[in-house]
Every structure is written in structure tokens, then in C-alpha cells.
Amino acid sequence: MLTAKSKLEGGAGNGRREKTEFPMSDVNGVAQDHLRSFVERIERLEEEKKTISDDIKDVYAEAKGNGFDTKVLRKVISLRKQDADERQEQEAILDLYLQALGMAPSMSEG
Amino acid sequence: MLTAKSKLEGGAGNGRREKTEFPMSDVNGVAQDHLRSFVERIERLEEEKKTISDDIKDVYAEAKGNGFDTKVLRKVISLRKQDADERQEQEAILDLYLQALGMAPSMSEG
Amino acid sequence: MLTAKSKLEGGAGNGRREKTEFPMSDVNGVAQDHLRSFVERIERLEEEKKTISDDIKDVYAEAKGNGFDTKVLRKVISLRKQDADERQEQEAILDLYLQALGMAPSMSEG
């Protein structure tokens, strides 16, 4: 059974087939452009993400500089996040039980 | 209603001491405001960060929807990142050499 | 996949090249035996672990066969685990605050 090899969308010369078996629905050049576009978008976002992460670190550093214990601060953040998550979880549980009881919860019907 | 949060300030407010052993350099109330400010800033940033992360996932999903193998795509991103990191590393080494030679690299303007 | 540059050979032993560049501080044969021993122990444990995992799956399957909704069942397990974790967490928080207050919790006084 075949598996791994097909994934590389490898630029094998498929130019001459009526229909390509490759995972992209287009000619190679176009697919490449498409790929490049995705790569750029992702890299751009990753960059932004890193900026944010660095900002967060800066805030912790600033807090520390103001005499706060970062470990405690992190715990505070973590706890508040947990609370939020738990709230969501509660709704999920409710939905689950409603489903189990045959009473569909949401499914925004209508 | 406060729940877990209340524990956070539980330690505080246990009377005035000539000198506080608390890690904050201010009166409790003020420190609390300060703390709150830090917490809010961090949470805001964490939220933004999550938005970006979700965006990234969306892009991967879109790429997948366009026939790209996300695993390969991730590999591409990863490799390019490594390359970039190595490039930076090279520049850092160059800077070190320049410094060692007394030629400050100053700021690397494009 | 690992590329050649990875740290496979990296690590200890830098500097001495008369004998070996390998990361182990012993003669090859002995180190190999040692390595083999670790590999075997790990593989044995992994095997046991898999057995347990399969057992768990079996129990879920059996529960399902008895009319239980496995999704709900999993949720029940998950919730109970969360409760246990939270209990631990509470102790951790307490310790943290005690530390922050300069009251080391470390001593286990009765």
C-alpha cells in the first residue's frame, strides 16, 4: 500500500496529463504560487504571535520590576483562565447530558 | 460572586504592620489596583495571542481545503524558520567577530 | 526526520578525541550494553502500558455494550479527575501564597 510518498506534491512533471492525480487542482506554477501565499500568511501570523508573546514577557518583567512575584502573578492568570474554562466546560456538560437525555440542546434550529 | 479569585487577596489585609512583608512596595489597595492592571494587560495580550493562533489554524485548514498536505506545509514553515534562525545565528557570530576586532557592528540597519 | 546536523553526536565528551567522539563516557561495548538495557526496560514498560490502554478501551466497549454512553462516561471520568487535580492545585496555591508571605510551607509539622 502506498502512503507517504505522494505527499510532497513534488514537482514531478505532471504537466502532460489531461488530469492531474496530484493533490492540487492546478498546474504546478499556480500551485506554487498558492503554496507561497499560504506560507507567507502563516509566517506573517507567526511573527505577530511572537510579538505578542514577547509583549507578555515584557509585562511580566515590568510587574516584577514593580515588586510583584511573577510566579504568583502567573498563578493568578492561570486560575482566572481556569475559571473561564470551567464555565465553558459546565455548558459543555449540560449539553452533553441534555443530549444523553434525548433533549437536543442547541443546534440553532429555526 | 467571587470564587477562586478571593483566595488571592486572602493573605492581604491582615492588619497594618509598620513594615510590610508583602512583595508589593505600596499600600495594599494601591498594589491591588496595580496588580489588576497587570492582570488585565496580560489577559488582553493572551486573548490576542489566542486569536492569532486560531487564525493560523484557519490558514492551515484553508490550505488543506485547497489540497495541500498540512503536515508538509508545517514542515516547510519549520524549515524556513530554522533557516532564518541560522541566518540570525550567523549574523550574531559575525557581530561577535567584529566586536572582537574592535569594529562595533552597531545597529544592523537594513 | 532528523537531518545530519542534529545533536545526535552532540553532547558530552567534547575535547577528548583520542579515543571516542561518542557521548558516552565508557568503552563502546559497555555503553552499548547499558543502552540496550535501557531500551529493553523502556520497551517492556511501553508494552505494559499498551496492555493497560487496551484494557481501558475494553472496559469502555463493555460499558457501551451495556447501554452506557461512552462519551458521557468519559466525561464522568474526566470530571472526577479534574476534581482530584483541583484538590492538588489548591494545596499548591496555598503553598505558593505561604511562600509569598515568607512562611515556608516546607516543614511538615503535624
Added chain:
Amino acid sequence: MLTAKSKLEGGAGNGRREKTEFPMSDVNGVAQDHLRSFVERIERLEEEKKTISDDIKDVYAEAKGNGFDTKVLRKVISLRKQDADERQEQEAILDLYLQALGMAPSMSEG
């Protein structure tokens, strides 16, 4: 104050009802016992599983303490596992062929 745990049984009538809408084919009390039994079995197994996992971590730690690079060690384990899986796969294919030829492979005793 309700704790999270209480929600679990919240849905079920803590008393005895003559009739149930629940997906279990038995009276509530009995189903509850049954459920409890499953929960306990699973939790017991999960516990064992965690013990094994911790043991594995310990072995890796010990290996590290003996100068082995855990990353490499993990790679070794992983590769060997792959090999084993592939071997199994080969046998499975062989079995298929044997079956196709009307020669049941029966049980593969080690």
C-alpha cells in the same frame, strides 16, 4: 455551594423513580451501581497506566543520569517501534495472502 462532583449525579433521580428516561436498560439504582463499577475499573486502570508512565519517565531520567541523550534514546525506541510495526504489517499481509489462498494462518504463536 455545589461542587463540580455533585452535578454528576444531579441528573439522575437520587431517589427511586419507577420509570427512567435514561439510556440505561435498568432501574436507576442498579444502573448507578453498574456505572460506578465501570468508573472504578477505568480509574483503577488509569492509575496503573500513570504508574507505568512515571516508571518510563524514571528510566529515561536514569539513562540521562548515565550520560545518555534522552532525545536520541527516544528516537531509538521510536525507530524500533516502527520496525516492529512494519514487521507486524508484513505478517498481516502474509496472513491476507494465505487466507486468499485458502490457507488459514491460524494463530501465530511466538
Added chain:
DNA sequence: GCTCAAAAGTGCAGCC
């Protein structure tokens, strides 16, 4: 530098 915890990535099981 090592250890530990959070985040990401991968694989798997259940569902449509």
C-alpha cells in the same frame, strides 16, 4: 544548566 510546566503537533477513535 537542569527541571518542570504550558503549548503545539501528531495520531486515533468515534461519527456522519
Added chain:
DNA sequence: GGCTGCACTTTTGAGC
């Protein structure tokens, strides 16, 4: 049988 969501593993980053 493809897909979505979940659990496990791995990796990265922070703290001591």
C-alpha cells in the same frame, strides 16, 4: 471512508 474532536507525545519556554 473522510472528517472532527480528543488524548497522548513532543517541544519549547520559564524558573531556580
